[in-house]
Amino acid sequence: MIQSSVRPLWVKSEIDPERVALWDEKRSQTFAQLERSTSLLISALLQYFQTNDLHEARVAALVSPSAHYVSAQWAVWRAGGVHVPLCTSHPLPELEYSLRDSDASALIYDFPHAERARELQLRLPDVKILSIEEMLAQATMGIDLPALEITRRAQILYTSGTTGKPKGVVTTHANLLAQIQVLVDQWGWSSQDHTLHVLPLHHTHGIINVLCCALAVGASVEFFEKFDARKTWERIALGRDKRWPTVFMAVPTIYSKLIDAYENASAEERSRYSEAAGRLRLMVSGSAALPVSTLKRWEEITGQVLLERYGMTEIGMALSNPLEGERRPGTVGKPLPGSRVRIVDGELQVSGGSVFLEYFRKPQETAEAFTEDGWFKTGDQVEVSADGYYRILGRSSVDILKTGGYKVSALEIEAELRVHPAVMDAAVVGVPDSEWGEKVAAALVVRAGTTIEQVEQWLKERLAAYKVPRLWRDVSELPRNTMGKVLKKSVLELFTEESRTGASAESNKSR
Numbered sequence: 304m305i306q307s308s309v310r311p312l313w314v315k316s317e318i319d320p321e322r323v324a325l326w327d328e329k330r331s332q333t334f335a336q337l338e339r340s341t342s343l344l345i346s347a348l349l350q351y352f353q354t355n356d357l358h359e360a361r362v363a364a365l366v367s368p369s370a371h372y373v374s375a376q377w378a379v380w381r382a383g384g385v386h387v388p389l390c391t392s393h394p395l396p397e398l399e400y401s402l403r404d405s406d407a408s409a410l411i412y413d414f415p416h417a418e419r420a421r422e423l424q425l426r427l428p429d430v431k432i433l434s435i436e437e438m439l440a441q442a443t444m445g446i447d448l449p450a451l452e453i454t455r456r457a458q459i460l461y462t463s464g465t466t467g468k469p470k471g472v473v474t475t476h477a478n479l480l481a482q483i484q485v486l487v488d489q490w491g492w493s494s495q496d497h498t499l500h501v502l503p504l505h506h507t508h509g510i511i512n513v514l515c516c517a518l519a520v521g522a523s524v525e526f527f528e529k530f531d532a533r534k535t536w537e538r539i540a541l542g543r544d545k546r547w548p549t550v551f552m553a554v555p556t557i558y559s560k561l562i563d564a565y566e567n568a569s570a571e572e573r574s575r576y577s578e579a580a581g582r583l584r585l586m587v588s589g590s591a592a593l594p595v596s597t598l599k600r601w602e603e604i605t606g607q608v609l610l611e612r613y614g615m616t617e618i619g620m621a622l623s624n625p626l627e628g629e630r631r632p633g634t635v636g637k638p639l640p641g642s643r644v645r646i647v648d649g650e651l652q653v654s655g656g657s658v659f660l661e662y663f664r665k666p667q668e669t670a671e672a673f674t675e676d677g678w679f680k681t682g683d684q685v686e687v688s689a690d691g692y693y694r695i696l697g698r699s700s701v702d703i704l705k706t707g708g709y710k711v712s713a714l715e716i717e718a719e720l721r722v723h724p725a726v727m728d729a730a731v732v733g734v735p736d737s738e739w740g741e742k743v744a745a746a747l748v749v750r751a752g753t754t755i756e757q758v759e760q761w762l763k764e765r766l767a768a769y770k771v772p773r774l775w776r777d778v779s780e781l782p783r784n785t786m787g788k789v790l791k792k793s794v795l796e797l798f799t800e801e802s803r804t805g806a807s808a809e810s811n812k813s814r
Contacts, residue, residue, distance in 0.1 A: 309341045309381050311515070312453065312476060313483045318494070318521035326525040326543060327369040334521070337373060340439060344378030347442035351433065352408070356449035357384035359456045363407040363430075365389045365398070365416045365423075368504055368526040371435050373514070375411045380457055380476070383449045387459045387471075390505040390785055391416060399426050405459050405471050405663060411435055453477045459663055460507060460616050471663035472616045481656035482507075482619030483515050485639050490550075490585060490610075491626050494521035498550040499538055501530045501557060503785045507616050508590050513552050522550075530557060532564035536572075540579040547579070552587040554787035558597055558609070565604055573604075580605035585626065587612065590786045592695065592714055594721040595632045611635050613695060617672070617679060618642070619657040622693050633718065634692040645678065650699055651685045652678040684712070701791045704733035706741045709769045713743075716762075716770055720745065723761055725753035730781050730794045734774055744774035744798045746781060774798055 308316065320335035332340075348362070349355060362384045366372040372388075379386040387405045389398055402410065402423065409431045412420035420432045457476045461469040474482075486492070498517050502509030517524045525543060527535065539548055553561075565576055580586075588598075588609045598609050613635035614620035621644060624636035638644045642655045658679050661669045673679055684696040684703050695714065697703050702713040713731040720729040728748040733741030747755065755775045763771050782793035 309338050309345065309377065309448070311377060311380055311479075311519075312451075313480050313515065313519045315520060322494070322521055323523050323544075323546075324518060324521075325370045325373060326523065327367075328526070328528055330370070331544070332370040337370065337377070340370070340374040341377040341381065342444055343439050343442040344374055344435070345382045345448065346444060346446045347433075347438040348378060348382045348384070348409075349446050350442070351431075355447060357382045359383065359385050360409075361385045361387050361405045361407045361459060363387040363389055363402055363405065363410045365391060365410060365412045365420060366435060366504075367391060367413055367415055368500060368528050369413070371413050372504055372526075373518070374439075375435055379411075381448060381451065383451060383455070385456050385459055385473075388505040388510065390503055392503075392785060395419065395422060395426070398423060400469070401461055401471075402427055402430055404461075404469075409433055411438075451476070453480065456660065458510075460505065460510070462616050470665060470668060473660045473663050475660055478619070478657055478659060479511070479515070481641060482511050483519055485641050485657070486512060486516050486620060487519055489623060489626060489639055490516070490587075492516050492520045492522060492550075496520070496522035496549045496584075497546045498522065498524055498552070499527065499535065499548050500524050501527045501535060501553060506590070506786050507614060507619060508552065508554070508786065511619060512587070512589070512614075513550075517550075530560075532557075532560045533568075535561065536564060536568070536576045539583070540575045547582065549583055550585045550587075551583055552589070554590045555588055555593045555597055556591070556783065556787035558588060558593070558601055562597065562600055562604065577604055577606075580607060583607065585610065589614065591788050592718070594718060596721055598632050613683075613693065615681060617659045618653050618655075618681070621651075621653050621655075621657070631692050634688070634694045636693065637691045638693075644693075646685060646687065647674075649684045649686075649696075651681045651683050651693070651695075653681060654678045698791075701732075704731075704741050704743060706733065706739050706743055707769055708740075711743060711770050716743065716745065716766065716772070719765055720747065720758070720762065722765075723758055725750040726758060728781050730789045730791065731772065732791055732795045732798070734795065734798045739773075742774055743770065743772045744776070744795075745772035746776040746778050746794050746797055748778060748780060 321333050323331050324334045324337050325332045362379045364375050376386050407430055411433050413435050424432045453476045456473050458474050459471040500513050586607045586609050589612050593611055602608050608630045610624050612620050612623035621642040622635045623639050624630040645652050682699045685693050687693050696712040697714040704711040716731045717729045720726050730746045732744050734744045736742045776797050782790040
C-alpha cells in the first residue's frame with residue numbers, strides 16, 4: 304500500500320476538512336488546518352535533511368500536548384521517518400538515553416521546551432534541534448511526498464522500564480493500522496465523539512487508544528497539558544463550544560484523584576458532575592490494575608462501569624471487556640479480534656498484526672521476547688474463566704512471588720488490601736530471603752489514625768497465612784512512573800535499604 308495524502312493511512316479520507324480536529328489550551332484546529340501545518344513541516348524536514356525521503360531516520364519530539372504535537376507526528380511519518388515521542392516531564396538523563404538509544408538524527412521541540420532542547424544538544428551535538436514554531440513560519444509548500452509502504456517502520460516508544468532499562472519498541476505503519484482499526488470498531492468510535500485527553504503522549508494509551516483512534520474517524524480531541532481533577536470535572540460538566548465529552552480514558556490513579564475531588568466538592572457541584580459524567584458513552588481504565596473499590600465507587604458516582612482492557616507497548620491492546628455486555632470487575636475481558644492469545648505455563652502469549660516488529664537494535668532481546676513459533680511472550684501470568692474472561696495475576700518476574708514453596712500473586716494481595724477502607728494505595732513485592740526464598744512485603748498508604756497492625760490483622764482474616772506480608776512499610780505515596788504504574792524496583796528498595804542499614808521493616812507498622 305502506497306499513501307499519497309499527508310494524513311496517516313488510517314485517517315478516513317471522507318472526513319470533512321472543516322471539522323474541528325483538535326483543541327488545546329489556546330486554540331482549535333480543523334482537519335484542513337492540521338493538514339496544512341503538517342505539509343509545511345514535511346517540507347521543512349525534507350529541506351533540512353536535503354532529501355526527498357527520510358528513509359526511516361529517527362526524529363524525536365519534545366512537544367507539549369497540542370496541535371503542534373500532532374502536526375509533528377504526522378509530518379515525521381509522512382516524510383518517511385520514524386517518530387520518537389519523548390516524555391516532556393522526564394529528567395535530562397532519561398531524555399538523553401532515549402535520544403542515544405534511538406540514534407535520533409533530530410529533535411523537534413516547541414517553545415516551552417526550548418531550554419531543555421538546547422541542553423540536550425550540548426550533550427548530544429550530533430542531534431540537530433528544530434523549533435516547530437520556526438519551521439512553520441519559514442517553510443514553503445510544494446515538495447513531493449515520498450512513496451510510503453505500509454511495512455515501513457513508523458514509531459519507537461520506550462517501555463516504561465519498571466523492571467529494567469527501557470527498550471525502544473519499533474512498530475510499523477501496518478502494526479499501527481491494526482492497533483487502531485480494532486479499537487475503532489470494538490469501542491464504537493465515530494465522528495460524533497469528543498474526548499478529553501489527559502494522558503502523556505509518549506505511551507500507547509495516550510497515542511493509539513485516544514489520539515489516533517479519535518482522529519481516524521473524524522472525532523475531536525481536547526488536550527489538557529497537565530491533568531487537574533477539578534478542571535477535568537468542570538470540562539465534563541460544561542463542555543466546550545457546544546461539544547461535550549463522549550469518551551474518556553485514564554489510568555486508575557486519575558480516577559482516584561477524580562473521586563477525591565468529587566468527595567471534596569459541594570453538594571451542588573457533585574450533582575452536576577454526576578449527571579454530566581453519566582452522559583458519556585464510554586469511560587476506559589488501563590495501564591495499571593484498577594482496584595475493584597475504585598470501579599465500584601466510580602459507578603456509584605457516575606453510573607458508569609469502567610471498561611478495563613489489557614495491552615502493552617509491544618502489542619497494542621489484546622484483551623478488552625466489551626462495549627456492550629458484561630464488564631466483569633477484576634478482569635480485562637476477552638481477546639480482541641485480530642489478536643490470537645494462548646497460555647503457556649501460566650504466561651499469556653500473543654500473536655497477530657498488532658504485535659511490534661523489534662526492539663530497536665537489540666536483536667538478542669527481540670529474539671528472547673518471542674517463542675520459536677513466533678508468539679510474543681508478555682511475561683504476564685494470567686488465568687481465564689470458563690466463559691473466557693481473563694484475569695491478570697501479575698508479571699512473571701515481579702508479581703509472582705515464591706515464598707516458602709508457594710507461588711503467590713502480588714496483585715491478588717494488593718487488590719485485597721485496597722478493599723480495606725483506610726488503605727489508599729498498596730504495593731506488594733518479594734524481598735529475597737535465605738529461609739523463605741522471598742518474603743512477602745507490602746508498602747501501604749493508609750489514612751491517618753489507622754495502624755499497619757490493624758490492616759495486618761484484618762488481612763489475616765481474609766487471606767491464607769502464607770499470602771499475608773511478613774514485612775510492612777508505611778509511606779506517604781508509592782513511587783510511580785508517568786503512566787501511573789508502580790515502580791516495583793523502587794518499592795523493593797524501601798525494604799532492601801532497611802536491610803542494609805539494619806533497620807527492621809517490621810518496626811514500621813504505624814504512622
